[in-house]
């Protein structure tokens with residue numbers, strides 16, 4: 368809708384704060400990942416919190432749309448506590464406004480999060496395009512965007528590598544499928560989830576970061592938006608544990624790589640994983 | 646009797662791996678037996694050839710077929726509506742789907758439509774002592790397992806991860822179950838997402854490969870991916886990759902193995918310069934034999950591997966290519 372004759376579109380990007388998955392992975396690899404005393408949360412304080420990487424790419428997708436000439440505003444919203452740092456990062460990337468919705472109880476599930484996001488979108492002027500990450504790297508559920516789509520009655524297009532707004536007020540999405548890229552079109556308003564194939568998100572410039580420091584997110588209390596919404600969780604986390612992988616690896620020794628490679632191939636033939644020359 | 650356990654498969658979306666169907670039915674049967682209820686198998690779209698025999702050997706009480714032509718190819722809106730209407734007429738305690746690309750994004754919408762509890766990445770379902778279910782799911786890419794208690798007042802929808810449950814047919818199958826056609830019409834449902842250009846599957850897919858040689862960041866630089874490709878070719882297999890080297894453009898995303906890439910189950914998986922992060926292993930831990938080549942003897946990949954070589958993959962890969970050629974090896 369680059370024509371400019373209409374009201375600017377509103378893009379809402381939903382972002383989640385997660386524990387740095389690389390740090391979690393590093394602890395897991397070294398065998399040092401532990402679950403906290405409550406038996407269900409990872410409490411290692413040395414694991415940094417940051418924006419879910421796919422959500423950062425969702426912001427990037429929104430900014431690319433804006434830079435492509437579509438008249439639009441980009442709002443970023445997150446459900447959680449103490450999100451000022453997270454949301455200032457969004458501001459530094461170049462979004463227009465940021466909003467922090469306080470969760471109504473300690474552990475909101477995907478249903479509660481989607482309900483709050485949906486209620487906020489409805490009461491704050493609606494959205495033409497809702498962008499989410501394909502999944503949060505902590506719970507890996509990939510459920511919130513689908514529930515949001517159902518609640519708002521919007522179609523959901525999943526795992527996008529590119530998103531474009533067309534002249535026909537629709538969204539054209541390149542999605543990543545096991546058979547290669549697919550192009551799909553949906554009328555707006557719609558929910559689109561972004562995958563890592565979108566590419567690297569931009570890095571905030573120093574002046575943008577300085578300016579963002581003065582911005583505080585609008586804090587939204589759940590009561591103010593959720594009238595009539597059912598905020599009872601559908602699932603509760605009761606326990607979390609670190610699974611053990613039992614290693615039984617046979618290390619192939621030998622005098623140098625050539626000897627090792629030969630032995631390895633012999634072993635695979637011996638196991639009939641490979642068939643040797645008769 | 647309490648509400649049934651329903652296993653829902655959908656061939657149009659790629660539910661065509663018999664083992665996966667068997668795994669979902671195995672889980673469904675166990676939960677149904679423990680909760681003293683029946684196991685129904687809801688088949689969306691075209692039925693698998695050995696439908697009745699599979700149902701019988703997995704203790705299915707009733708097969709519900711839903712042969713609407715709309716369900717032959719993945720039309721997500723029609724499927725969401727179909728399952729929602731089915732579930733309204735026969736409320737289930739638990740609905741089990743297999744999780745793969747074709748269902749990954751539809752299952753949570755089904756849950757949303759019928760206001761059910763939903764857990765993706767499910768590895769197990771048990772009965773809680775207090776009644777209701779306890780659903781275990783992989784989280785943090787597999788670094789942890791989360792156990793969720795869904796609201797017992799609602800239907801619970803789960804998407805079962807491949808290879809999480811071992812398929813086990815019943816020892817003495819009873820009679821063949823009745824096959825009932827579900828009389829629900831979804832012809833009026835309009836698909837809101839229009840496919841403008843279909844993905845063209847170009848050649849064989851990693852998902853079907855019997856041998857995969859995969860490379861990771863340990864390859865050092867993009868040119869070295871050639872070594873992976875060459876060993877794969879020599880073995881008559883396919884080349885795979887970890888995500889970082891796909892992100893870096895050393896190869897394209899069709900090669901990415903893992904949580905957010907391809908879920909593979911080859912007979913042989915050779916991992917060269919791959920650390921074995923859980924997100925990667927989610928896509929290859931079902932391989933029958935994993936071989937790891939890594940300079941770091943403590944790399945996690947060795948915990949999954951049957952055979953390992955602690956060494957530089959740039960030296961080992963060329964030697965493997967040679968050894969394979971010399972042995973005249975094929976599968």
Ligand SMILES: Cc1cc2nc3c(=O)[nH]c(=O)nc-3n(C[C@H](O)[C@H](O)[C@H](O)COP(=O)(O)OP(=O)(O)OC[C@H]3O[C@@H](n4cnc5c(N)ncnc54)[C@H](O)[C@@H]3O)c2cc1C
Pocket residue numbers: 388389392503504786860861862863864865886887888889890901902903904905906907917918919920921922923924925928938939940941944956957958959
């Ligand atoms: C939400 C999410 C989803 C993800 N999805 C995926 C996914 O689908 N697939 C995926 O692969 N990853 C995925 N990842 C990333 C994953 O966590 C790891 O970061 C990634 O798998 C690591 O790739 P790597 O093993 O190639 O690199 P590294 O972890 O850097 O490992 C390189 C390895 O090479 C070894 N090495 C170095 N030099 C040599 C040499 N000369 N010879 C032999 N070995 C050498 C090193 O010892 C090391 O073990 C995901 C991450 C997140 C957060």
Ligand SMILES: Nc1ncnc2c1ncn2[C@@H]1O[C@H](COP(=O)(O)O)[C@@H](O)[C@H]1O
Pocket residue numbers: 381382383384419421422444445446447477480484498499500501502503504506507508509510511512
């Ligand atoms: N607390 C939250 N606040 C805002 N958006 C969220 C939140 N949780 C999840 N989302 C969005 O939903 C996506 C998928 O999350 P999940 O369903 O938890 O895997 C994320 O990538 C975000 O875009």
